[in-house]
Amino acid sequence: MAQEARATAAKEFDAVIVGAGFAGMYMLHRLRSQGLSVRVFEAGEGVGGTWYWNRYPGARCDVESLEYQYGFSDEIQRGWTWTERYAAQPEILRYQNYVADKLDLRRDIQFETRVTAAAYDERDALWSIETDRGDKVRARFCIMATGCLSAARVPNFEGLDQFEGDWYHTGDWPHEGVDFTGKRVGVIGTGSSGVQSIPLIAEQADQLYVFQRTANFTLPAGNRPLTEQDVQKSKASLLEDRAKARTTAGGIICFEYNERPAEEMTFEERERELSARWNMGGFAFLGSFADLMATHEANDHAANFARSRMSEIIKNPAVVDLLLPNDHPVGVKRLCLDTHYLETFNLPHVELVDVRSAPLKKITAKGIVSGDKEYEVDCIVFATGFDAMTGALLSIDIAGKGGEKLRDKWAAGPRTYLGLGSAGFPNLFFITGPGSPSVLSNMIVSIEQHVDWISDCVKRLTTGNIRSIEAKAEAENLWVDHVNETAAATLYPQANSWYMGANIPGKPRIFMPYAGGVGAYGEKLAEVANADYEGFALGA
Ligand code: NA7
Numbered sequence: 001m002a003q004e005a006r007a008t009a010a011k012e013f014d015a016v017i018v019g020a021g022f023a024g025m026y027m028l029h030r031l032r033s034q035g036l037s038v039r040v041f042e043a044g045e046g047v048g049g050t051w052y053w054n055r056y057p058g059a060r061c062d063v064e065s066l067e068y069q070y071g072f073s074d075e076i077q078r079g080w081t082w083t084e085r086y087a088a089q090p091e092i093l094r095y096q097n098y099v100a101d102k103l104d105l106r107r108d109i110q111f112e113t114r115v116t117a118a119a120y121d122e123r124d125a126l127w128s129i130e131t132d133r134g135d136k137v138r139a140r141f142c143i144m145a146t147g148c149l150s151a152a153r154v155p156n157f158e159g160l161d162q163f164e165g166d167w168y169h170t171g172d173w174p175h176e177g178v179d180f181t182g183k184r185v186g187v188i189g190t191g192s193s194g195v196q197s198i199p200l201i202a203e204q205a206d207q208l209y210v211f212q213r214t215a216n217f218t219l220p221a222g223n224r225p226l227t228e229q230d231v232q233k234s235k236a237s238l239l240e241d242r243a244k245a246r247t248t249a250g251g252i253i254c255f256e257y258n259e260r261p262a263e264e265m266t267f268e269e270r271e272r273e274l275s276a277r278w279n280m281g282g283f284a285f286l287g288s289f290a291d292l293m294a295t296h297e298a299n300d301h302a303a304n305f306a307r308s309r310m311s312e313i314i315k316n317p318a319v320v321d322l323l324l325p326n327d328h329p330v331g332v333k334r335l336c337l338d339t340h341y342l343e344t345f346n347l348p349h350v351e352l353v354d355v356r357s358a359p360l361k362k363i364t365a366k367g368i369v370s371g372d373k374e375y376e377v378d379c380i381v382f383a384t385g386f387d388a389m390t391g392a393l394l395s396i397d398i399a400g401k402g403g404e405k406l407r408d409k410w411a412a413g414p415r416t417y418l419g420l421g422s423a424g425f426p427n428l429f430f431i432t433g434p435g436s437p438s439v440l441s442n443m444i445v446s447i448e449q450h451v452d453w454i455s456d457c458v459k460r461l462t463t464g465n466i467r468s469i470e471a472k473a474e475a476e477n478l479w480v481d482h483v484n485e486t487a488a489a490t491l492y493p494q495a496n497s498w499y500m501g502a503n504i505p506g507k508p509r510i511f512m513p514y515a516g517g518v519g520a521y522g523e524k525l526a527e528v529a530n531a532d533y534e535g536f537a538l539g540a
Contacts, residue, residue: 011137011138012037012126012139013036013038013039013138014036014037014038014462015031015036015038015039015142015458016038016039016040016041016141016142017031017038017041017145018115018118018142018144018145019145019146019147020042020048020049020105020109020145021047021049021050021052021096021145021147022049022070022096022444023145023147023450024040024109025099025103026447026448026451027143027431028040028108029103030451030454032108034462036462038108039108039139040109040110041109041110041114041129041131042109042112042113044112045112046093046111047097047100047105047106048092048097049150050150051092053171053172054089054170054171054173055089055173055174055177056168056173056193056196056381056383057196057200058088058197058199058200059089059173059193059196060087060088060089061086061087061089061092062192062221062283062337063086063442064085064254064282065084065085065086065087065091065092066226066231066254067241067251067252067253067445068087068092068444069082069095070099070444071238071241071242071245071444071445074238074239076102077238078235079098080095081231082226084226085221085226086221086223110131112133113131114132115129115131116130116397117399118396118398119398120401120425120426120427121138125140125426125468125539126139127140127141127142127427127428129142141428141429141458142427142428142429143428143429143431143454144396146392148438148439148443149171149389149439150171150392151386151387151391152170153169153386153391154169154384155188155382157360157362157363158361158362158363159364160363163363163364163380164365164366165378168379168380168381169384170193170197170383171385171386178379179204180201180204180205180379183204183205183206183378184205184206184207184208184376184377184379185201185205185209185377185379185380185381186208186210186211186368186375186377187201187209187380188380188381188382189211189382189383189384190210190212190215190216190383191216191336191383192334193383194383195216195218195337196336196337196341197381197383198350199341202349202350205349208350209353209368210353211355212322212353214327214328214356215325215326216333216336217303217306217325217331217333217335217336218310218337218338218341218342219278219281219282219283219335219338220278220279220281220337220338221337221339222280222282223339245445245518246519246522247519248517249441249517249519250440250442250517250518251442251444251445252283252441255280255282255284255287256287257287257290258287258290259290260290261289261290261291261295261298262291262292262297262298262301263295270288270301273288273289274302274305275305278306278309281337283337285306285335286331289302292331293332293490293491293492294489294490294491296329296491299330299491300329302331303325303330306330307325307326310324310342313342314345314346315346316345316346319345322352323342328494328496328497329491329494329495332492332493332499333495333496333497333499334439358370358371358372358373359371363380368380385503386498387504387507388498388499388512389414389433389439389498389501389512390410390414390434390501390512393406393430394406394407394410400422400424400425400426400428401424404425406422409422410422411508412508412510413501413508414434414435414512415435415476415480416430416471416476417471417472417475417476417535418435418436418471418521418528419432419435419438419514420433420436420450422476423471423472423473424470424473425471426468426469426470427470431447431454432446435480435483435512435513435514436513437515437516437517437518437521439513440499441517442518445518446518449518457469460532461538466539467539467540469533469537469538470537471535472535472537475534475536483511483514483515484510486514486515487511490515493511499511499512499513
């Protein structure tokens with residue numbers, strides 16, 4: 001059936017959901033199971049969100065696949081078999097399509113449609129939502145499943161429009177793929193997307209220039225095919241494992257955090273712990289000491305260890321110092337998992353360009369100018385990241401009570417109660433919004449935690465004949481203070497990271513996610529719901 005026909009047939013829904021990634025898909029399922037009418041708007045041609053757009057070579061989840069899957073349905077998890085420790089983007093997207101088929105989700109999703117505006121009508125307690133396809137619909141609830149890393153950002157380089165070659169952003173990669181064979185390629189950015197794509201681009205390209213502004217800590221990924229035994233063990237216990245994951249700090253159980261702080265350990269004990277976790281691969285390293293993210297002494301030990309292991313891989317003496325991060329504590333910027341990344345710089349056709357000492361000045365018709373040198377390239381890959389956590393939300397013109405714009409309210413940084421709602425914007429929910437653990441956790445666990453909470457809340461309202469729910473300003477202020485205090489007790493604010501909004505010129509510097517951990521946060525969510533949504537005002 002034509003999507004447009006459906007859009008015009010029904011102008012009013014119980015709920016509108018923006019986005020059909022992991023969050024929007026599960027939210028749709030939960031609300032529909034309550035018998036509500038729901039419309040999802042999705043900009044892509046298919047489901048998947050992050051995994052629909054990020055198709056760059058090497059795109060892979062760095063949370064283990066057995067944990068990076070839905071945990072709400074035994075039938076769904078039993079019907080799917082992961083093949084690698086860390087799933088690659090095509091496998092994750094196939095999984096999402098499998099879930100969409102299984103739950104028959106697509107019939108309520110309008111694809112290729114971007115929501116442009118949402119305005120709250122106080123008299124009727126309804127949201128009016130507009131799209132770039134001319135839809136105008138109304139809904140009691142408006143739920144933003146817009147993702148934390150979905151607004152891809154190409155920095156404003158002078159001269160990009162003059163460039164005669166092809167350019168790409170990792171977060172908006174051509175579906176047909178890109179063949180770099182025989183090409184001179186420039187990659188700008190060495191965050192996770194750069195670290196994952198650079199080794200594969202180097203395999204094809206004739207010449208590869210990597211433009212690095214900040215060296216990042218990389219940990220060995222240790223990817224491998226999953227065995228039949230791994231898979232069967234996970235299938236047997238997934239639901240229990242997931243319940244346990246919800247009580248942990250990061251929403252994962254594949255490793256445990258050491259409960260001992262470094263100060264109580266001898267030098268040898270610390271080294272043993274770091275070494276075991278380094279060899280395990282993945283983020284286990286971060287759990288080496290209880291105070292790793294809290295004190296410089298503990299962090300310095302781990303950082304020195306990581307630098308020493310990283311330097312063993314880099315054979316080219318000209319770049320070793322440049323590739324070793326030394327301007328921020330380990331873990332305070334998103335750690336990257338390495339599969340042949342550092343080794344790539346041992347190849348003769350790969351050159352590391354330090355744009356910290358020779359800033360990127362402009363793009364020319366032929367290439368990239370760093371300092372006084374022009375690097376001629378046929379293609380540019382921007383692995384320059386996203387307007388994280390708030391970018392996608394604020395790209396929508398959201399107006400709450402009295403016409404107040406969310407953009408204005410958040411001009412000095414996002415303000416939410418629990419990361420779920422914002423005062424002045426009734427019946428508007430954010431899934432994994434700023435002020436919740438979100439990007440510091442296994443996103444799927446945090447998504448399910450929010451979706452479950454929101455659907456219970458919606459049920460309470462619809463069955464109780466309550467028209468609206470709105471965060472109270474005083475509860476929001478206390479929560480924002482708590483989020484800031486929690487971050488201030490860690491080393492997180494000590495780096496120019498996208499967690500802080502520092503990658504976007506002019507964006508307020510505020511630590512956006514909640515660093516208190518998924519478990520503690522989940523207890524707070526339950527407490528609030530059990531106290532009939534304490535801190536929220538319920539309107540008849
Ligand atoms: P990230 O982690 O934000 O990385 C972006 C990279 O691009 C990073 O190295 C930046 O350097 C660099 N960058 C950004 N703007 C510029 C300019 N103007 N000049 C030079 N270099 C620049 O994005 P990713 O896509 O790699 O990863 C995002 C998340 O996806 C990741 O954390 C995982 O959660 C999955 P900087 O460090 O800012 O100096």
